[in-house]
Amino acid sequence: MAYRQGACLEELCPVCGDKVSGYHYGLLTCESCKGFFKRTVQNSKKYTCVENQQCRIDKTQRKRCPFCRFQKCLNVGMRLEAVRADRMRGGRNKFGPMYKRDRALKQQRNSFIQNRRFRLDSSSLLASTSQQSDPPPVAICYSLTTNQPPSLSTLLPSALPAANQYQCTPSSDWTIKSENSNNCACLSGSAAGSYIHSDDPHSTPFSTQGPRMPQLVMEFLRCDPDESQLQDKITTRLQQVHGDHDTFSLMCVMADETLCSIVEWARASIFFKQLEVSDQMKLLHHCWSELLLLDIISRQVLYGKEGSLLLVTRQEVELSDIICHADPSLATLVLQGQELIQRFQILKADRQEFVCIKFLILFNPDVKELEDRGFVESVQEQVEGALLEYTLISSPQYLGRFAHLLLCLSELRSLSALAEDYLYRRHLNSQITCNNLLIEMLHAKHSWR
DNA sequence: CTAGCCTTGAAG
DNA sequence: CTTCAAGGCTAG
Numbered sequence: 001m002a003y004r005q006g007a008c009l010e011e012l013c014p015v016c017g018d019k020v021s022g023y024h025y026g027l028l029t030c031e032s033c034k035g036f037f038k039r040t041v042q043n044s045k046k047y048t049c050v051e052n053q054q055c056r057i058d059k060t061q062r063k064r065c066p067f068c069r070f071q072k073c074l075n076v077g078m079r080l081e082a083v084r085a086d087r088m089r090g091g092r093n094k095f096g097p098m099y100k101r102d103r104a105l106k107q108q109r110n111s112f113i114q115n116r117r118f119r120l121d122s123s124s125l126l127a128s129t130s131q132q133s134d135p136p137p138v139a140i141c142y143s144l145t146t147n148q149p150p151s152l153s154t155l156l157p158s159a160l161p162a163a164n165q166y167q168c169t170p171s172s173d174w175t176i177k178s179e180n181s182n183n184c185a186c187l188s189g190s191a192a193g194s195y196i197h198s199d200d201p202h203s204t205p206f207s208t209q210g211p212r213m214p215q216l217v218m219e220f221l222r223c224d225p226d227e228s229q230l231q232d233k234i235t236t237r238l239q240q241v242h243g244d245h246d247t248f249s250l251m252c253v254m255a256d257e258t259l260c261s262i263v264e265w266a267r268a269s270i271f272f273k274q275l276e277v278s279d280q281m282k283l284l285h286h287c288w289s290e291l292l293l294l295d296i297i298s299r300q301v302l303y304g305k306e307g308s309l310l311l312v313t314r315q316e317v318e319l320s321d322i323i324c325h326a327d328p329s330l331a332t333l334v335l336q337g338q339e340l341i342q343r344f345q346i347l348k349a350d351r352q353e354f355v356c357i358k359f360l361i362l363f364n365p366d367v368k369e370l371e372d373r374g375f376v377e378s379v380q381e382q383v384e385g386a387l388l389e390y391t392l393i394s395s396p397q398y399l400g401r402f403a404h405l406l407l408c409l410s411e412l413r414s415l416s417a418l419a420e421d422y423l424y425r426r427h428l429n430s431q432i433t434c435n436n437l438l439i440e441m442l443h444a445k446h447s448w449r
Numbered sequence: 450c451t452a453g454c455c456t457t458g459a460a461g
Numbered sequence: 462c463t464t465c466a467a468g469g470c471t472a473g
Contacts, residue, residue: 021453023466032452038468039450063451082467089468090458099466 014076015069016062023099026079032062037073040066041083213352213393216386220355225265227303234258235313247317247325255292256438258312262291263437266362271379279371285444286367289416289423294361297337297412298354301344329422336415343408347401352394356387357409 011020013030024034039045047067049055055068062069074080082095234257238250266272266284275283295312304310309317319338323331365377391401424442 025466030452031454034466035452036450042468066450084467087468088458089456090465091467092458092460092465093467095466096460 015072015078016057016059018059018062023095023102024078025082026095026098027077027102029073029078033069033073033078036062036066036069037078038083040070040073041080042087045070214386214389216382217352217356217390219270220359220386221352223265223269224351224355224358225261227299230261231312231314233261238313252438254312256436258292258295259288259437259441262288262295269359269362271359271375272362275375276371279376282367282370283362283364283376285441287361287364288441289420290361290413291358293337293412293416293419294354294358297341297344298349298351300341301349302351302354304341333415333419333422336418340408340411340415343404343411347404347408349405349408350394352390353387353405356383356390357405359383360387360409361413 011028012018013020013033014027015029015033018030018032020028021031021034022028025037029037040047045066047065047070049065049067051065051068053068053071055061055065057065057069057072079095082093084093234254237257238253263284266280272280272283296309299310299312305316307319309319309322311317319334322334326334360380360383363376363379363383365373365380367376370376387405388402391405392399395401420442423438427439427442
């Protein structure tokens with residue numbers, strides 16, 4: 001029985017990596033692991049491992065150690081209960097609805113991912129209309145190399161051990177399957193939510209009772225900086241600056257500090273630390289303003305109140321004050337930002353979703369001259385998958401939520417491009433001073449064209 | 450024992 | 462009726 005194509009395109013058995021033949025005992029597995037699991041459970045087989053119970057199980061070596069094979073079956077989530085005690089044939093069991101749901105989830109995920117290209121094209125189109133891209137900007141002689149080393153490169157480690165590539169914590173068993181001949185590393189879980197296959201028995205990739213959060217989202221949350229810690233850090237740094245700063249330059253200092261924390265966050269983040277430093281720099285140079293804007297927006301949506309702008313420092317500034325003191329361009333930007341905040345508020349976007357969006361922004365495969373675009377692409381796809389899955393679990397009654405979030409992201413991108421242009425113009429007028437990272441970032445993109 | 454193919458039968 | 466995940470069979 002060929003498994004219906006389309007539902008799962010190139011799904012591999014989570015136990016041995018062989019071709020999947022359908023759902024067996026709780027998840028998609030290959031025919032041989034299905035049979036192996038059945039024999040083991042039906043006949044109450046007991047195996048022993050002659051090694052250290054950590055044998056690698058793949059298609060060619062799966063026969064070698066039945067102990068570790070069975071262990072892996074259980075670890076990836078195969079269900080003992082699905083093997084029938086009475087050996088009754090045919091029919092359906094209680095897992096039926098679960099399979100159906102998982103299949104629907106996968107299908108939606110695939111179709112969204114397939115639409116990704118189109119969506120990105122249209123969003124970059126949107127962004128480019130707001131930028132005078134063709135003629136290179138004013139010839140300002142500002143060489144990064146003649147200055148002190150750019151702060152981003154000092155913030156990023158100068159070298160990474162090569163062995164670090166594609167590796168995560170040694171404790172977790174991330175299976176990375178390369179697709180075709182390119183080095184597109186792709187972590188793919190078999191059942192819903194199984195992004196992480198670990199030997200930890202608590203990380204059951206599939207749960208029948210109650211909704212659960214995708215593992216990737218949980219990992220993102222775990223590494224997301226704590227708002228109050230960030231607050232303290234930036235507040236102390238701001239106090240050190242003090243002096244004759246007007247509101248705008250104070251905001252710039254704040255942006256600069258926030259940028260530092262964004263770089264720190266990225267450095268410590270899963271996936272990002274696997275990249276070469278050159279790629280890390282390219283990604284950050286490309287998306288810094290988007291991340292900065294998302295930081296501001298998410299703060300308003302999660303903690304802010306209407307009519308005022310909540311700063312990292314927990315200070316509140318009346319919007320009306322900002323608008324009447326701002327020049328017309330800035331006022332427009334603030335108003336547009338306000339609209340975007342409202343859109344996120346209507347959606348009631350939560351921390352989980354913002355943290356996924358952060359990763360979607362960071363891992364942008366459209367960035368030019370990436371060494372390892374395949375990896376960036378695969379991360380982007382995984383994050384999209386996790387976000388989609390999260391939205392389907394958290395608000396199953398609203399299927400369009402994921403698409404709406406992506407729409408907001410695309411608007412955020414065009415707004416950040418406008419904001420970046422605005423900052424760049426003010427920088428050219430020497431109105432932004434003493435903000436190393438901010439200035440480096442402002443120059444990075446312009447020196448590329 | 451393994452793993453590919455076959456048969457079964459409740460659910461949709 | 463069809464679907465498809467259970468169990469069954471058997472050559473290698």
